[in-house]
Structures are given as C-alpha cells and as structure tokens.
Amino acid sequence: MTTPSPASPPAPTVLVTGATRGIGAAIATALEARGARVVRHGSRVGPGVIGADLADPQAPQALWRDALGAAGGTIDVLVNNAGLFAANPLDASDIAWLDAFEDTVRINLTAAAQLSRFAVRHWQERGFAGRCVHVASRAGYRGDSPAHWHYAAAKGGMIAMHKTIARGYAAQGILSFAITPGFTDTAMAGNYLASRGGAGLLADIPLGRVATPDEIATIATFCALDAPPSMTGTTIDANGASYVR
Numbered sequence: 001m002t003t004p005s006p007a008s009p010p011a012p013t014v015l016v017t018g019a020t021r022g023i024g025a026a027i028a029t030a031l032e033a034r035g036a037r038v039v040r041h042g043s044r045v046g047p048g049v050i051g052a053d054l055a056d057p058q059a060p061q062a063l064w065r066d067a068l069g070a071a072g073g074t075i076d077v078l079v080n081n082a083g084l085f086a087a088n089p090l091d092a093s094d095i096a097w098l099d100a101f102e103d104t105v106r107i108n109l110t111a112a113a114q115l116s117r118f119a120v121r122h123w124q125e126r127g128f129a130g131r132c133v134h135v136a137s138r139a140g141y142r143g144d145s146p147a148h149w150h151y152a153a154a155k156g157g158m159i160a161m162h163k164t165i166a167r168g169y170a171a172q173g174i175l176s177f178a179i180t181p182g183f184t185d186t187a188m189a190g191n192y193l194a195s196r197g198g199a200g201l202l203a204d205i206p207l208g209r210v211a212t213p214d215e216i217a218t219i220a221t222f223c224a225l226d227a228p229p230s231m232t233g234t235t236i237d238a239n240g241a242s243y244v245r
C-alpha cells in the first residue's frame with residue numbers, strides 16, 4: 001500500500017498591477033510559470049485584464065473589489081508595479097507642472113498605498129499571512145532627471161511606505177518587499193534613453209547594459225513566493241552597479 005502524499009497547498013493568488021506590458025507582464029508570466037494564479041490589471045479593460053485608471057482616486061477601491069471577485073475572495077500577494085514615467089519640464093506653466101506632479105504621485109505612490117491598505121486589512125480580517133511587493137526605482141534613492149522630480153519623489157515615498165508596512169505588520173505574518181530597478185529595457189526606458197541621447201547613458205552602468213524585464217520578474221517572483229520571512233523590509237537593487245548603496 002502506498003502512503004498518500006500530503007495535499008499540496010493551494011496555489012497563491014497574486015494581483016499584479018500594470019501587468020499589460022513591460023515589467024508587469026514579465027512578472028505575471030513568471031508567476032504563472034511557478035503555478036501562481038495571477039489577476040492582471042491595466043489602465044483599461046482587456047482580455048483577462050481588469051481595467052482601472054489609477055489616476056482616478058476611486059479606482060484602487062474598485063480594482064481591489066474586482067480583483068477579489070476574480071480571485072474568488074482571497075488574494076495572497078499584491079504586486080504594486082503600475083507606474084508612469086512622464087517628463088515634467090520645469091518651465092511648463094505653473095498649473096501644468098502641478099497637475100503632472102500630482103498625477104505621477106497619485107499613480108505611482110498614492111494608488112499603491114491605497115491598494116496596500118486594502119491588502120493589509122484583508123489579511124488582518126482573515127487572519128492569514130500576505131505579502132506586498134513594490135516595484136520602486138533606483139530614482140527613489142539616487143534621484144532622477146530635472147524633469148522627473150515627481151517620479152523620484154513618488155518612488156522614494158514608496159520605499160518609505162514599504163519599510164513602514166514591513167515594520168508594522170511582520171508580527172501578523174504580513175511581509176513587504178521592494179525592488180529598485182535601474183533602467184530596464186521596456187517601452188518606458190526606451191523613450192527615456194532616446195530622449196537623453198540613447199546609448200551614451202550606458203557608460204554610467206558598469207554592467208554595460210540595462211536590465212531586462214525578465215531579470216526584474218525573477219526578483220519579484222522570489223519576493224512574492226520564496227523570500228524567507230526574515231527578509232521582510234528589504235529593498236533589492238537591480239541596476240548593473242550604476243548605484244551602489
């Protein structure tokens with residue numbers, strides 16, 4: 001008689017924001033390859049994608065509700081990846097500069113905070129462990145170009161928020177991880193490199209190349225599924241040694 005093997009634990013369910021392209025799509029694909037159930041989000045509804053424009057202050061609440069519905073009531077991991085990288089020249093009009101600043105902070109930081117809060121409360125109410133993974137940026141430590149005050153400020157805020165979540169809820173099994181990529185070869189980075197003189201920027205990266213979305217996805221998958229709980233609060237760099245803390 002063979003001994004029945006113990007039932008395998010249910011596959012974790014992961015909400016990945018900004019999963020339509022770039023780093024988020026790579027993260028979603030990598031998680032699925034590991035057996036996770038992935039709920040994908042983008043700014044607009046699409047096949048297999050929950051749409052929510054995170055520039056709208058009410059969108060994170062609707063997204064969380066719809067994602068829980070799609071997941072059957074339980075989400076184990078939240079990956080805050082959606083982000084906007086749009087130049088905001090200092091000589092824009094006062095109101096245009098302010099609007100652009102607030103849009104970027106809302107999409108890149110406030111929406112991630114709202115979703116993290118819903119996730120933490122979900123895990124607290126149900127009494128089970130959960131993980132947040134925040135895709136921040138090297139800019140959060142190093143700063144960014146003169147047209148990207150807002151982007152650097154939002155990513156710096158995300159790193160501080162992540163540390164606060166890690167310290168606040170570790171005793172309840174709620175963990176938080178952050179990733180700080182440098183340039184990563186997506187549409188977002190391509191536009192930036194082109195606007196800054198292209199390949200010349202590579203001279204600042206000792207590795208000699210930008211990161212790939214798959215490299216960031218490998219780190220995100222580790223944080224979402226594998227990282228030991230003692231790593232909570234950590235921030236993992238991926239920048240080819242262009243900024244060494």
Ligand SMILES: NC(=O)c1ccc[n+]([C@@H]2O[C@H](COP(=O)([O-])OP(=O)(O)OC[C@H]3O[C@@H](n4cnc5c(N)ncnc54)[C@H](OP(=O)(O)O)[C@@H]3O)[C@@H](O)[C@H]2O)c1
Pocket residue numbers: 017018019020021022023024041042043044052053054055080081082083084085107135136137138180181182183184185186187188189
């Ligand atoms: N690429 C880099 O060099 C780099 C470096 C450091 C950090 N990061 C960070 O990594 C993350 C992903 O970047 P990426 O390069 O993969 O970007 P990307 O290719 O431009 O994709 C951005 C993703 O975010 C979503 N998104 C953008 N604005 C949104 C909004 N208002 N509402 C809802 N969703 C929105 C997009 O959805 P739609 O497709 O529906 O528009 C898309 O899925 C971002 O947080 C970014 O700041 C990127």
